[in-house]
Amino acid sequence: MEQKKIGFIGTGVMGTGIIQHLLALPNEIHIFNRTKKKADSLIENGAFWQDSPAHIAQTCQIIFTMVGYPKDVEELYLGKDGLLQHAQEETIFIDLTTSTPSLAVKLNQSAEELGLFILDAPVSGGDVGAKNGTLSIMAGGSEKSFSKVLPLFKTFGENIVYHGSAGSGQNTKMSNQIVIASTMIGVCESLTYAKKAGLSLDLVLKSISTGAAGSWSLSNLAPRMIDDDFAPGFYVKHFIKDLSIALEEAERMELKLPGLQLAYSLYNELSNSGYDDNGTQALIAYYG
Structure with a gap:
């Protein structure tokens, strides 16, 4: 594609991994994060630092955003110093944040009125996927x-699917998170059962991870559970946010999803026990 200046706002665990892949391109990559220190390694690798989201909008023609919560997304795009009011005409924004479908529709409408474009494009694969470009x-x-x-x-994704009009990406991500929610309970209960039965957890994992029980969570997060490694690939607090959105959307559609509700309650208990800034695999701690 034609060389353009590319902006990226949000250099967290996953954002940093994605930006590393973008830095391999001939394009200039301009970045902003609320805490500049978290972007130091990217600046050392060739990214250009900008002092505000407004400067990113004034400089770049394609801009990625990946922040924490829907309220952060709304403030970033529509706030007093928001991206939309500073952007060049025909700028394309790509919001990688997992947010609400309704906000994606609202942002799209606001952007179109200004001759701008926004894609809601949430991602899945955690820190491993971001690092490996998968x-x-x-x-x-x-x-x-x-x-x-x-x-x-x-450059940073493998399974890339266009789902339709604004909000479709976010609704698809909710489907993804619903699967993960119940799967994580299954992984934790499987390991808890195997441990109680006196089995080698590593050998159990070797047997079941490639069979019918296989899943991304089992292959990538169960080993961390076994090692008591709760370092965040995806934060508990952000997963709770996602599950909350999914529950709100399900209620709006008059759906009852008991597995999702159970996972939400368990992760809230985990949060109340001080695990907010740990990875989602910390759910195993609930089982003792």
């Missing part, structure tokens, strides 16, 4: 804009 990317919004940025998606 993320799943679920996109909604303008199909033309999706086609334009597809080469960029391919």
